[in-house]
Amino acid sequence: MAPTRRFYEWRFDAVIPSLQSEGLVLAEVNGCLGLITLNRPQALNALSLAMIRDMTALLSAWADDPRIQAVAVLGAGREGKPAAFCAGGDIRFFHQAALAGDDALDAFFTEEYALNHLIHQFPKPYIALMDGVVMGGGMGISQGAKLRVLTEHSKLAMPETNIGLFPDVGGGWFLSRCPGHSGEWLALTGQAIGAGDAIELGLGDVFVKSGELPAIIDGLRTGVQDSAEHVVATVMERADLAPVAEHWASRALINRHFKAESVQALFASLEADTDPWARQTLATLRKRSPLMMAVTLEQIRRARGMSLADDLRMERDLVHRCFHLRPGAASETVEGIRALAVDKDHAPKWNPATIDGVRREDVEAFFQSPWTVAGHPLRALA
Template sequence: MTSPLIPQLQSEGQILAEVNGCLGLITLNRPQALNALSLAMIRDLTALLKAWAAEPAIQAVAILGQGREGKPAAFCAGGDIRFFHQAALAGDTALEDFFTEEYALNHLIHRFPKPYIALMDGVVMGGGMGISQGARLRVLTEHSKLAMPETNIGLFPDVGGGFFLGQCPGHTGEWLALTGHPIAAGDAIEMGLGDVYVQSSVLPELIQALRQGPQTSAEHVVATVMERVDLAPTPDHRELRQQIDRHFGAASVEAIMASLAADDSEWARHALATLRKRSPLMMAVTLEQVRRARTLSLADDLRMERDLVHRCFHLRPGAASETVEGIRALAVDKDHAPRWNPSRIEDVTPEMVAAFFQSPWSAQDHPLSDLA
């Protein structure tokens, strides 16, 4: 639908935009890739949100993911990791642009001056969390599956992950960051990563009402959602909170793993087995990231994460990068046998971790220096 309120978009249909009354509606339209974000999509989202923030006729924004007929739902499965792999090996500067522009978009969403509503049906991972956690209203269904699984590819939970995971109760943020464990609606709401629950059977009617019903004010848009809200399911991990806090509150990754090893419960064995598959170096970086982020503003956290992601691809360039190796094993060769370096948590030194946190830029030259 063309409208003078919609700027020219560049992503060749990967982002769909429409206006209904005072509502701007965005659909992530890359369903075959679970709506994973490309650089063109990030640029279109940024252009739309900046235009709509300044447009008095637009009073609220809603965002959803395009579904696939007969397939499970996906809001957004993250960033395009195959692009990361190709760009890193080719020395393509578009990789740097991707992270700078993605993190600036995350900040824009958190600071958006009008109600921004994320319909987080299905898979919401990585970059999908980045474009939903800043929403004024985060809507979940029984199919919602939230995770920050970056340690699985030798990365860290970026897109503001330090900021929003650091705000989770107790040490659940460390648990989610290190393991990448997915959580459902009940846990997400209890941990502060979601707001309301709507049954998926009601979602088509809700989307239809947003798309075609009379939307005359921001209050009416929000009411359209809230009148369909239901009681959220019981959290799956409520009974495990004491265990999570005890183990994941330990001083280091090595201490967390030792603590889990001393616990004979099935949950602890599973958590330890998960950690043993991750990059020891990037787990240590991730733990430091989440704990530093607890004392940082969102803007300062995103600047720190921009430093970290630069180091992920440049401290050891090309195939020597833990991230490039992790993506290779998961998504390129698919052998699921990453060759981490070092291979043992005992061999990760404080100096190795500290190198990731040294910014390659001065404060005024930082690519995210203008974030307020």
């Protein structure tokens, strides 16, 4: 096998395009495998625009390169710290760019959503090692994977309503396809779930114990990888039984309440229920942006009948409205990020402050595209 390994090593540089994120994305080739490591552990591997561009360049090159038959993606860790695959997009950048009127903010979302689509449509096995925190943008670069690998440390969530946003990166598409009304529950509450629930809800595929990950990664990085089947087998040979789904027992309550036609009806349903789960869920929702919960519920309901490409175009419209319907500090999203990550007072001043103040026309305004069909920044997605 040694001559084969030397042959693969000899051609490494031929299949790795130049990267621009200054080491925040690392790329390796081992045999037929392209390996991507998100290397921003001090920020839980949150995505920057340069990182998105590097991933896009790598996947675009590898999709067309017959020497690459599979791709794996993982997040770099910090010794002695909890694992993180990817905590999402760089929300501090969102805040700064929105206040400064920086065009890079528009580029970020256009290119991120195009990357999400590329991953879902990638023609070769794409494996996501989803150890630790997998939130927001981290879900966007993992949900399209052919093999979504979870551990006991996996913590999946789409917590955008907590910052006055909505579950983007294709969240409308993949959450709306969860069983029953669990997609609405995850979208509105931002509830984090573990491996057992993720697999039950169709948001993960296979469980491995975190103690097995070093051997898996070593096998991907240094073992003989001469076929896509062998790459997948490197993971699957260490697969284990998934843990029990922690929240699955609440599915009847989730379906009963989150089938509500509106957020106002959802609140009324929860308020009439004395079950501790309902009380806790109601308390969580009362901390979220009333306006963006209403937008999010509408998003999930619309996305259920959409293709992924159409959903991503809708989400591109929505995120534009998040920052431009009320520019600058008046934006719900800018205010939510300020409260969570900038001033860290955890006391956002939502407008309106309660769900009763949300008007139907306020919600519908988010779904009015600022672009023509021909002029849409994601018009090429199919």
